[in-house]
Amino acid sequence: MTLSYQAIDIPFEYRHTCWFCGEPYYESFAFMPSPNYDNQASPVLVPCCEECYGFCRTIKVSGLDLLRDKVKEQLHKKYQKHLQIGVNWTKEELEASEFEGKALEGFRESAWKMFEIAKGRVNYQGWPLAIDGQPLEPLHGRFHVQFDGITYTSLNQAIVQLAKAYDIPQPYLEAVVEVVGRDRLAYAIRFAKTTYGYSTAEREASIASLKALLAEEEVLAQPVANAEGIQVAVGEIKELILHRTLIPAHATQWILEKGITSLAQLAEHEDTFFEHFNQDSELTAFTYFTAMQIYLEQREIDPLWADEQDPNRALFERLQHNK
Ligand SMILES: [Zn+2]
CATH class of the missing domain: 1.10.8 (Helicase, Ruva Protein; domain 3)
Structure with missing residues (x-):
């Protein structure tokens, strides 16, 4: 039996990089689908770091997208403790914390770095696959879920x-x-x-x-008949952080323009929202939408905050008057 290999194209800037996680290259894994539904004739060589190479050798799946997801899941498992650092701390809290003793000080210094490395690896997107300049089917990530800046398969x-x-x-x-x-x-x-x-x-x-x-x-939250929105320049809108989520000015601008002030109204506009922001990317649209849910939810459950602390309160007031 002769076995020839097909190597995936590697853009110059990625020539020493693991396709799965972005770490330095170690060896290429020869991937053969199993079960082999599409009768792929020869293995595809995918560049790996040492760790992902090790994961790949234990995984049997029918496609590269599944292989990637399984590798990511292994990374999540292995670095769960590191990823949790971001759940338990913010960078500022960690810097301000007063750990004492050498071991704990060491933790403080390296913890955030470990978190960022693990996060970077699980979120890493690789580069689009092609063989001899022929793009392969784009891999889908339609089941992927983002939460708190981390991608899950x-x-x-x-x-x-x-x-x-x-x-x-x-x-x-x-x-x-x-x-x-x-x-x-x-x-x-x-x-x-x-x-x-x-x-x-x-x-x-x-x-x-x-x-x-x-x-x-x-x-x-029976949607109120859609009121007139207001046009506000992006520069007039303040960005803020709520529940560790950035509330982006562009998304806020969009909801003001549509006159949206409640979660129910946002839900009604979900399709148009995604249509609009999908032009940037699916991930942007999803991230923006989640941010707006968090923002409007905060305004709904804490009206005092909405009236007195929300940095964009004046804009929302203007919108109310407009109605
Ligand atoms: Zn890797």
């Missing part, structure tokens, strides 16, 4: 990892996400974290009250 994987990171029983977090919907992961985690007690009876009671809460929200 699927909603399932996100739940498994986040349940660990936030110390929430996984079946409970699953149940909560099922009720609130996959687009409201942050809300689901906040709810699950503030639930009292995790016994079966307590969980059932919490889920029941969550359902009641959502039903109430839906009634309260």
Whole structure:
């Protein structure tokens, strides 16, 4: 049996780089799909770092996109502790913390770096695949989920990892996400974290009250007939951080222009929102949309904050007057 290899094209700037995670190159993994649905004739050589090479050797899948996802999942697993640093701390908190003793000081100095390296590796996108200048089918990432700046290969994987990171029983977090919907992961985690007690009876009671809460929200948030929006220059809009999420000025500008002031109205405009921001990229649209959900939710649950602290409160007031 003769076996020829096809090497994927490597752009000059990536010539010493792992395609999976961006770390320095170690060796190419000869990937052969298994099961081989498309009857691929010869293995494809994919550049790897030492670690990803090791992962690849233990993985049997039918396509490169699945191989990439499995490698990412292994990275998530292996560096779970490092990724959790970002859950437990912000950079500023860590810098300000007063760890004492040599070992702890060492932790403080290296912790954020370890977090950023792990985050960079799981989020790394590789480069578009081509062989001899012929692009391969673009790999899809349609099941990918982003949360708090970290990409997960699927909603399932996100739940498994986040349940660990936030110390929430996984079946409970699953149940909560099922009720609130996959687009409201942050809300689901906040709810699950503030639930009292995790016994079966307590969980059932919490889920029941969550359902009641959502039903109430839906009634309260009956979309008001769409009011006139206002045109505001991007420079006039302040960016802010809420729940570790940047609230981007461009997205805020868009909702002001559409006269959106509530989550319900945002939901009504979901399609047009994505249509508009997908022009930048799917990831941008998704990130912006999540940010606007967080922003409007904050304004809804904390009206005092909305009236007195929101740096864009004057703009929202203008919008209200306009209605
Ligand atoms: Zn790698």
